[in-house]
Amino acid sequence: MAPRRRRGEGALPLSEHYGDLVRVALMEARPAGLQTKQLVAATRLSPSQVARRVRHLRDVGAAEHLTPIIWRRKDGYLFSDEPADWIAYEKQQFRLLLGRLTRMITGTLDPHLARYPDDEWAQLASAQLTGVRATLSQLSK
Structure with missing residues (x-):
């Protein structure tokens, strides 16, 4: 078999x-x-x-x-074959990622920190994601 x-x-x-x-x-x-x-x-x-x-x-x-x-x-x-088309597409993808990340931060992480401000993991995640969010914001412009 x-x-x-x-x-x-x-x-x-x-x-x-x-x-x-x-x-x-x-x-x-x-x-x-x-x-x-x-x-x-x-x-x-x-x-x-x-x-x-x-x-x-x-x-x-x-x-x-x-x-x-x-x-x-x-x-x-x-x-x-146009780099301008690639850049426009890439910027749109960064805008989508920024929107998803922002909703996750404001809908989940911020309320987590509001209820448990001393939570070490939530503080770390917030600090790291603040930088990611700023980077995505610049890349999507």
Whole structure:
């Protein structure tokens, strides 16, 4: 009896294949982009599979120094050769991170410190995250 495969084992070739489907669809649309619905139609993948393959392509692209995939509301996902497009996308990602971090600080950490001002861990987290928050604020401008 052959050993049972765990979930996800052997998925690399399929992952690469699906990643290629997304990459080819985006390359064919170039210089325009494709919205998620258009990528779903072009690749016959589910929206979650498309999202996973985009993440996979970003990881592969970064490792191989390829053109990054960016996302814009009006264009969807696209390959752009313009550094200004990359910077705009990066700033938007920093704004998103800043918003999430700010909500975590104001919604969880600040009330924690208000109730237990001497909590060593909360003080450390607050001090560290203040610096991160300032950095993200500068990067998103």
